[in-house]
Amino acid sequence: MKKGFVFDLDGVITDTAKYHYIAWKELAAEIGIDIDLKFNEQLKGISRMDSLERILSLGNKNDxxxxxxxxxxxxxxxxxxxxxLQSLTPDDLLPGVKEFLDQAKEKNIPCGIASASKNAPFILDKLGVMSDFDAIVDPATLKKGKPDPEIFVQAALALGIDPAEAIGFEDAQAGIDGIKAAGMYAVGVYSGEELHGADIIVEKLTELNIDELLSK
Known part of the structure; x- marks a missing residue:
């Protein structure tokens, strides 16, 4: 039996990718680099500084x-x-998320956030679900970003469970790789990027049966 859930934020709980894209595109344009939506796929799931490095590399401006x-x-x-992000409201939760979190709470299943975003607490507060999470990993405490499993291991331990007892939810390949490296069961949330290695892939959390998941 599984004992806890660990969620990525962007693309799983809500979709703030469009805001990341707008902000990165504006910054890139200021320094003479043009990025498009296809390139933006490379920035999903990785840290702010790693994203910047990839943009600078695209424009041959690393140095x-x-x-x-x-x-x-x-x-x-x-x-x-x-x-x-100021415009975010609970209406921006992805389909099925609130219902899934409510079910987890009813079953006393702890939930954690494993996101590279340093803005996770602010975003969860705007979405009205801050109280639904028992732990949020601070990415500033990490030595390595995804696909390293460190963030997922930290999230599980913060929930008081072994990583093997947790189920991870991700929409990016780097995240799926990290979840599996941590020894967790991986739920891939399809958002346009092909995912490899996930134990199950869904488009919405409404497709999941929480009791069946916990029995994995």
Whole structure:
């Protein structure tokens, strides 16, 4: 029997990818780099600084900025992103999420967030589901980002369970790889990116039976 759920945020709980894209595209344009939606797929699930490095690499500008300047660029992007997030409401939860979380609470199944986003608490608060989560991993405490399993292992331990007793939910390949490396059962949430290695793939959480999942 499984004893806990660990969720990625973007693409699983809500879809803020469009806001990330707008903010990154604006920043990239300011430094003479053009990114499109196809390139943006590479930025899903990875940290802010890793995303910036990929954008700079696209424009052959890896060595054009100091580390301090890169931090400033990443901060500028995040400021714009957070401004865009102000419009989030509970209506922006993806289909079936609230119902799934309510069922988990009824069954006393702890839930955690394993997201590369440093804005996770702010986003969950705007969505009205902050109280539905028992643990949120602070990405600043991590030595490695996804696909390394560290964030998922930390989330499981924060819930008081072994990683093998947890079920992870992800919409990005890096996340699925991390979940499996942590020894968890992986639920892939399809959002346009082909996922490999997930134990089950759904488009919405409404497709899942919570009792069947817990018996895995």
């Amino acid at each position: 054009a900025y100091t580390e301090i300047e890169k931090e400033a660029l990443a901060t500028k992007k995040n400021t714009q992103y957070v401004q865009l």
